[in-house]
Every structure is written in structure tokens, then in C-alpha cells.
Amino acid sequence: MELINYVKDLNTNEELFPAIHRYAVENRVPIIDSDALNVVKQYIAIKGAKNILEIGTAIGYSALHFASAAEGVHVTTIEKDETSHEIARRNIGESAYSGNIKAILADAKEAELGDAEFDFLFIDASKGNNQLFFDKYKEYLADGALIIVDNIFVRGLIADDNVENKNKRKLRDKVRAFNQSMKDSEYTTSFLNVGDGLLVIY
Template sequence: MYIFCGDVMNENQYIEKLNIRDEIFPELYQYAKENRVPIIDSDALNIVKNFIKLKSVKSILEVGTAIGYSGLHMLSVSDDIQLTTIELNEASYKIANENFNTYKVQDRVTHIHGDAKEVSVNGKFDMIFIDASKGNNLLFLEKYKPLLNPGGFIIVDNILLRGLIVQETIDNKNKRKLKEKVDRFNHYVKENFDHTMYFNVGDGLLVITV
């Protein structure tokens, strides 16, 4: 028999705590929290990094750099990884560049400043990580899927929209439209790809193997 003291937790919270690892970029994590920069949840990040390790990923395309937090974590899995990452916001783009330089990975990063819906990206990738404007998930998927190497995979973050995805009544028009777009995307992937996995970790992860 196992006896747990302290706060009572459910099964999801129990697994979440087991999935969370020590933060290797505490300054970036703290900056993101203090400045309300959206970053991937710690338990979901652990899943992403394990997929990178298991699949021996060497090249990653990231849609949505923000301040470089997730990019740095993905690069930390192996010194052999090369990252191409796209960011629209100029301030975030500059901060991410500073962070890549601070942690001395700039030689492994191709950083593109522009709209991911419009920019041209060269190369082929073992993995694509989509973590930008959620209403454009389908556009990003269709635009960048042809850049995957054989056996490659795509990970999409925030497919649960912090619980919004299962709310029946949403008064805010913009939130309601966003929920509808992401819900359509989630079901589109289920209906059009044979190998998909939906994970209830963080804010929801979708893994597509093509």
C-alpha cells in the first residue's frame, strides 16, 4: 500500500509531476513568467524532448520562436541538432537572438524574422514544431509538411486552448471563433492522417507521423 501525505492529487496531476524535470534555463523561464510570454508547459516540453531523443532528430523547423525558450530546450537534447525557427514579432525576435547568443548556440540556429504564413524556408527537417497563432494551425501544417524528411513528424502545441476547447458556451466572439478553428483542425488531422497521437499534457500536444 502507498500512502501519500499532503495535498490530495488526481491521476493527471500525479503524472504531470513525474513528467516535470529540473529547469535548465531558469532565467528564461522566470523572464517568461514575469513578462507573460507564452511558453510550452514543462510536462509537455519533456514529452517533446523525449520524442526528439527517441527519433534521433537532427533538424527541426519551429513555427513560433517567441524568446527562444522551446528552441533552446530542443537544441539541448543533442549538439548535433540544427534549428530553423520563425518569429513575426520584432521584439521577441531580437530577444531570442540575444538568448541564442548567450547560450552559444547561434551557429546551430537559422532565425527567420517574418510571417510564417508567408516566408520561404529552405531545407528538409526531421521534425516540425508548430507553436504560433493557433487559428492558423492548418495553414502551417499544409505549408510546411512537404519539408519533412521521410519518417519525420510534426508536433502541435496548445490543442486544448487552456480548456476553451471543451467549453460549450463561450460569450466572447473571438474566443468562440478560435475554439471552432482549433477544434476543426484537431478533427481534420484525425480524419486525414493515419498516425496521430493526442496527449493530455500541458495545454495539449498533437503528434503527427507522416
């Protein structure tokens, strides 16, 4: 067994929402890797986060998991794709966490949340817009909030210096620039080799 698979198995817990997970796999809906998910949930519990903002709902899989991470957790999640949003609303509505999750249909690049304040931000939308999402939504965070960005390795693209496809190369360069800007910033950062890469910003 490869070391990375050994660690992944250790970091993966029993699936709480098997039907939703199965739907995502069968329909190729991008969701957070199982090992990364459980690391994020542990951060939620350790932080004692109560108000989470998620950028990128997809079908509501991660929002449901976040709501289950600890007692009294509330999640606001933004998704621009109408079909995904409707599936997420159905999944959330049929769960025990329907009162803990607010799903918003909007383009996260333009959404406004009024005077809402959050103590945890999870960014998992279009990877080329990580910097935009970070800059926009950090304004909604309380002092001492935690930010986690998923897919910072872009399925290995981040370390590939020989990308021929122009669009993929542009995406790689944008994610590289964001990762480097966070490393060079005033914030405390950790880059974790779990799932497709997690960036933890404090």
C-alpha cells in the first residue's frame, strides 16, 4: 500500500450521506475528497465555528457535512448553477439539518450578504477565482476567523510545468499566484497534502 493511500484511509470516516455521495460519483459532480472533508470538519470542531460561509454549494454535500460537524453549526452556501442549487435544496430539505443551512442561488463573484458575519469561510468554487473570492468574502469574517481553500493542487496541474493546453496553463498560473500570495501574506498559512490540497488561512 502506498503511504498516501494509507494516510487517506486513516483520515476517512464512515459516510454520513451515502446516497448523496453515490449520486455525486455516478454523475461526476465534483465534491470534496473524503479525507480532506474530515480534516475540514475537525477544523470546524476545534475552532468552535458556528457560522460558516461556503463558496460553491454544488449539490449540498459538503454543507451537510459541515452542519453535522458540531452542535449549533449554521452554514450559508452560495451556488450559481440553478440545477445544482435545486438539487442541493432538495438534499438539504430532506436531511436533519434543513434548519441549519441556507442555500443561496447567486454568482459568488457578485453576491452581497448584507451585515452577515462568519467565523469560518470555505472556498470551493472556480479555482481561477480563489483570489477574488478571498478578497471579497474576508470582509464578512469576524476577527480570528478561519479560511480553508480546497483543490489548491488542481488535480496535479499545479506542479506540471509542461501544460500544453492554454486554458489549463492559465488556470494553473492563477492558482499558483494565489497560493504564493497567501504564503507571502500577513496571514498564518498551512498547505496540507490531503485530498486535492487544502490551504488553511488564519
